[in-house]
Amino acid sequence: MRFPVFRSLLGLAATALLLSSCIGEAREPRRLTYELVSSTPHDPFASTQGLLLHEGVYYESTGGYGKSTLRRVEPASGKVLQIRDLPPTAFGEGLALRGDRLYQLEWKSGKGFLYDRETFERVGDFRYEGEGWGLAWDGSRFILSDGTDRLRFLDPETFAVVRTVNVRDHLGPVDQLNELEFIEGKVYANRWHTDEIVVIDPGSGHVEAVLNLAALERPRPSDPEAVLNGIAWDPGTRLLHVTGKRWTRVHLLRIGE
């Protein structure tokens, strides 16, 4: 009797393995390492919600009602070169650059702001369903996070949802996805209230790697809202620039395996 039981167990295991490979089960993510190359000043009053680097300057979106802004910042000094206040009823969120236009999300209104990159003149609005947290541009579509485990890919003209993907690791859904950056074919996402950046395959939604930044110097360790929340990429130096809400520094990291 024991042999048939063993055979049927073996059969069940083989079936489970086949099923898991068919549905594309996520593997355990790799743990990335980093070298802290340098740290530069960051405005400690800036509640960073979106950060990107373009032609040697940062573009930054900050949040908070009555405090939200769009900024151009000199990286080495942290000096704010240009600033535009949002209406007091708006809470700035993710930020992306497409051509010479900056796209800034608003948290809850479902309406984002469109600006001329050079002048910061507001040249239009765009609409999306639900909350807006993080935004990135992959070269053909916007990628939007909303605090869940879902990423939405949006048509750049209509902002219609082209596709969605649910983000998973080997343990299940990975939610609280916040600030985003599209880097060399992958989506990098801060997870809200964690020290982690996850590296997501945009096709499958699988988390391929995790970067834990708990060891970075934090300006307000006792403030639960002063969290990691800013990812920018310099394709020239291949350094990852990270900061957080009301952090005093931006850290430049060289990422390793």
Ligand SMILES: [Ca+2]
């Ligand atoms: Ca970013």
